[in-house]
Amino acid sequence: MDKKTKTKKRDKLGRGQNASAYTYAMLSFAGVMAFLIIWQLLLVAGIVSDRYLAKPTELVVLFVQKFSDPAPDGATLLVSIWASLRVSLTGLILAIVIGVPLGLCMGWFKALDRLVTPIFEIIRPIPPVSWIPLTILWMGIGLRAKAFIIFFSAFIPCVINSYTGVKLTNKTLINVARTSGASYVETFYKVAIPSALTMVFTGIRVAVGNAWSTLVAAEMLAASAGLGYMILMGRMFARADIIILGMLVIGAIGAFFNGILSFVENHVIKWR
Amino acid sequence: MKRGIATIIAAVLVISTIAGCGGSGNSKQEESAAPEAAADEAAEPEGEAPAETAGTTFGIEPMENEITLSLGYFSGAMHALPWYIMEQEGWIEELGISFEYQSFINGPAMMEANADWDIASTGGPGAITGILGYDIKVMGIADKEAVLNLYVREDSPIYQAGQGNFPDYPKMYGTVDTWKGTEWLIPVGTTMHQTLVTILEQIGLTADDVTMTNMDVTTALTAFKTGAGDGLAVWTSTAIEAEQEGYIKVAGADDNGVIVPTTILATDAALADPEKYEAICKCWELYYRAIDFILADREKAAEYYAETCSIEGVSGADDYDLCYESLSRFMPYGLEDELELMNTYAEDPKGTAGRELSNGEIDLFNTLDFFISQDKYTEDDRNSIIDNEKVTSVIAKAVQESVSNR
Known part of the structure; x- marks a missing residue:
């Protein structure tokens, strides 16, 4: 019966059929495997030189090896991950804690909007990396300085999305709240903020991506360990495998954070 | 339809x-x-015309057609100075060669950008990155880099401990305890890295006894001025600037006898182009003749050095007196010495090469073997350099032949 229903949903070309979750998972897995096999074959066949790209199988071996072997960057993988996490999370959390409330308030309170927006619009297009020389002068080269670079890359999307989220609040909802006797501030935190949450989470998601993508630049400032530093050392010693491993670990950690964020989002905005 | x-x-x-x-x-x-x-x-030996028919300063036959070589120029480095001198003295112009400058401030970045240059000079570590990772060959050793210095502030315990605590290195400041646990701002993986670690080993410490914070030399100096780090490890032009800032040199490659060669290189693509190959041979000879010029007339060379530092924007390094002083520590190979270095062979000190190595290769392998000992490279990398003849004497041989025929 079930099969019959599914068959009915198909059009002439067989489109519109819903496969099971297992099938979709297998398709994703097959896609990744095909990518890795093609990558491996290109290197095995010598079409791409192994000086420029490491084989996936070699990367797996290197990944395991780097848990105990500090060569050539002088730190094991866990030490590098921890060093980078400290930098990126410090910058990211600061950006969220400062950026989201600022964006929400800017979206709701006109005076604050007019006060802050001109400065924000000037700062917004400045690439985070260009802050490096001033950062050294102001804060030296420690954790604070590196977190500051990450902060700038993550702060902007937090502010913009929170601001836009509040601005997009349905006017009818605002009017209903005000008519029901809610004060201006009460309407802000009972209507505008919940309404903006979807956009706020999108902003944080972009901020997470920015934070990790700025990590290499932040660790270029000065570092003795970290994933960005590991990539730089790979570059310094012409080790394509170390560079790619560093990139993949950054990608995996970014994806992990994205997963956590989706989980939190689904629980915080259940009503969506 | x-x-x-x-x-x-x-x-x-x-x-x-x-x-x-x-x-x-x-x-x-x-x-x-x-x-x-x-x-x-x-690659066959060139038949250069005799001096009297060539009509050029050194009797080198000019190019048949004018040619421009793209030059990877290491801003502020003394090993880059001969390129500038051969241009300023008009020696390349009379051969129908001109340079297009591509400036860099560190070797690995220069190696990555190898598609943009034909010939270059850089430190040994940068050259090793280049010959292992890219289609580049080392075609000569420029000098034994001497201005690789370690600086501290006046209030540093290393300076306060004074000199004379290490009998083998009387000019070196500090004691083992004052060196231990210090943080050094340093471009890791470069000649400075080799210098710092070798000096630490000379006093019984290892790389693990200090913290090395990786930074470009210019950024390191800026950070050091703001109070970051206990020590500053910088080379040539930045070292001059550090001295101008009043920082104290507590050890250095020259005082501690650390030998770090610098090299001249060419890309495989340039070597495979017949016209460029011919121009490279001529520039190779001029490079070492320019070194002879530096050794013979340090006053004029210092003027050129200050001039090129000024053009390249190496702040502080355009001071004539400091340039003159730096050149007094320059330990390059002149033409005769270089021809001998690249064209004579000896047993591999490690005994693993399976063939005799040119003395130029052995010079560079001092640095490579240091980095292998630090787990930065492997024996396979060393074998790959030997097997693929990444340090080539082909140009030196061609020049030797050309000079003999003149």
Whole structure:
């Protein structure tokens, strides 16, 4: 019966059929495997030189090896991950804690909007990396300085999305709240903020991506360990495998954070 | 009907694209085959004209057609100075060669950008990155880099402990305890890295006894001024600037006898181009003749050095007196010495090469073996350099022949 229903949903070309979750998972897995096999074959066949790209199988071996072997960057993988996490999370959390409330308030309170927006619009297009020389002068080269670079890359999307989220609040909802006797501030935190949450989470998601993508630049400032530093050392010693491993670990950690964020989002905005 | 027309147009576009790609691929193959054949011919000893017929400063035969070589120029480095001198003295112009400068402030970045230059000079560590990771060959050793210095502030315990605590290195400041646990701002993986770690080993410490914070030399100096780090490890021009800032040199490659060679290099692509190959041979000879010039007339060389530092924007390094002082510590190879270095052979000190190595290779392998001992490279990397003759004496041989025939 079930099969019959599914068959009915198909059009002439067989489109519109819903496969099971297992099938979709297998398709994703097959896609990744095909990518890795093609990558491996290109290197095995010598079409791409192994000086420029490491084989996936070699990367797996290197990944395991780097848990105990500090060569050539002088730190094991866990030490590098921890060093980078400290930098990126410090910058990211600061950006969220400062950026989201600022964006929400800017979206709701006109005076604050007019006060802050001109400065924000000037700062917004400045690439985070260009802050490096001033950062050294102001804060030296420690954790604070590196977190500051990450902060700038993550702060902007937090502010913009929170601001836009509040601005997009349905006017009818605002009017209903005000008519029901809610004060201006009460309407802000009972209507505008919940309404903006979807956009706020999108902003944080972009901020997470920015934070990790700025990590290499932040660790270029000065570092003795970290994933960005590991990539730089790979570059310094012409080790394509170390560079790619560093990139993949950054990608995996970014994806992990994205997963956590989706989980939190689904629980915080259940009503969506 | 419309669908039919669209299908025909799409088919025509696909076929023409495929045909276009195939065509260009073939022509490229033909093009690339020609220089290789020509390079083989060019690798044969050149028959230079005698001095009296060449009519140039050193009797080198000018190029038949004018040519521009793209030069990887290491801003502020003394090993880059001969390129500038040969241009300023008009020696390359009379041969029909001109330089297009591509400036860099560290070796690895220069190696990555190898598509943008034909010839270059850089420190040993940068050269090793280049010959292992890219299609580049070392064609000569420039000098034994001497201005690789370690600086501290006046209030540093290393300076406060004074000199004379290490009998083998009387000029070195500090004690083992004052050195231990310090943080150094340093470009890791460069000649400075080799210098710092070798000096630490000389006093019984290792790289693990200090913290090395990786930074470019110029950024390191800026950070050091703001109070970051306990020590500053910088080379040539930045070292001069550090001295101007009043920082104290507590050890250095010259005082501690650390030998770090610098090199001159060419890309495989440039060596495979017959015209460029010919120009590179001429520039190779001029490079070492320019070194002879520096050794013979340090006053004039210091003027050129200050001038090029000024042009390159190496702040503080355009001071004539400091340039003169730096050049007094320059330990380069002149033409005769270099020809001997690259054209004489000896047993591999490690005994693993399976063939005799040129003395130029042995010089560079001092640095490579240091980095292997630090787990930065492997024995396989060393073998790969030897097997692929990444340190080549071909140019030195061609120049030797050319000079003998003059």
